[in-house]
Amino acid sequence: GEDVEQSLFLSVREGDSSVINCTYTDSSSTYLYWYKQEPGAGLQLLTYIFSNMDMKQDQRLTVLLNKKDKHLSLRIADTQTGDSAIYFCAESIYQGGKLIFGQGTELSVKP
Amino acid sequence: GAGVSQSPSNKVTEKGKDVELRCDPISGHTALYWYRQRLGQGLEFLIYFQGNSAPDKSGLPSDRFSAERTGESVSTLTIQRTQQEDSAVYLCASSRGGLNEGGFFGPGTRLTVL
Numbered sequence: 001g002e003d004v005e006q007s008l009f010l011s012v013r014e015g016d017s018s019v020i021n022c023t024y025t026d027s028s029s030t031y032l033y034w035y036k037q038e039p040g041a042g043l044q045l046l047t048y049i050f051s052n053m054d055m056k057q058d059q060r061l062t063v064l065l066n067k068k069d070k071h072l073s074l075r076i077a078d079t080q081t082g083d084s085a086i087y088f089c090a091e092s093i094y095q096g097g098k099l100i101f102g103q104g105t106e107l108s109v110k111p
Numbered sequence: 112g113a114g115v116s117q118s119p120s121n122k123v124t125e126k127g128k129d130v131e132l133r134c135d136p137i138s139g140h141t142a143l144y145w146y147r148q149r150l151g152q153g154l155e156f157l158i159y160f161q162g163n164s165a166p167d168k169s170g171l172p173s174d175r176f177s178a179e180r181t182g183e184s185v186s187t188l189t190i191q192r193t194q195q196e197d198s199a200v201y202l203c204a205s206s207r208g209g210l211n212e213g214g215f216f217g218p219g220t221r222l223t224v225l
Contacts, residue, residue: 033213043154043202043216088153090213098144098167099214103153 006089006102013110018076020105022089025070029091032065033099034074037086046074046087076107084109113137115217117203123223124193132188132220136205143186144214145178146202154202160186161208193224 145157156170180186204214
């Protein structure tokens, strides 16, 4: 079945790197996504990676995909207090299809 | 509009009443999704529309929930005989339906059932 798991909380100091982890069960996932949800705001798509890629970098964000272990991670370099939010991992099984979301990881950045 | 809009932004209703939530997707987006987010929890898939294809209703939690979409425009999610456990934020998203389209989300409708 389809299942996406994330750890619930992560706390880091400002300026450190943050690594948010996600595991998924369906090996037929085509795209994997990271969304950010700030308090009182909607979900914002941060980045995505296609299943035939191992890594994708976008400014301070680095996505690593280990397809063998079905493990996805999001690394945020030089984490800022403005990065405090809930981060959701999601997978898509087929073209344009529904996204299956994890429970979200609450990132707390301390000054 | 520039993004996905939803109305109302907040809805308080009494148990047993019916409610209707509206989603206006981004123009030209053929795919439209409804999700539910209970307090402190992740997103729960409800229903997915893609063009004129039959919708994927596999996430609807009971027959009290239904949704319609006219063509590639507005969608309404209807909850009949609301229960307290229906209290949640209901999120709508739309996309062009391509493989790299993760969906653009609206701000949600916060439903509170008393």
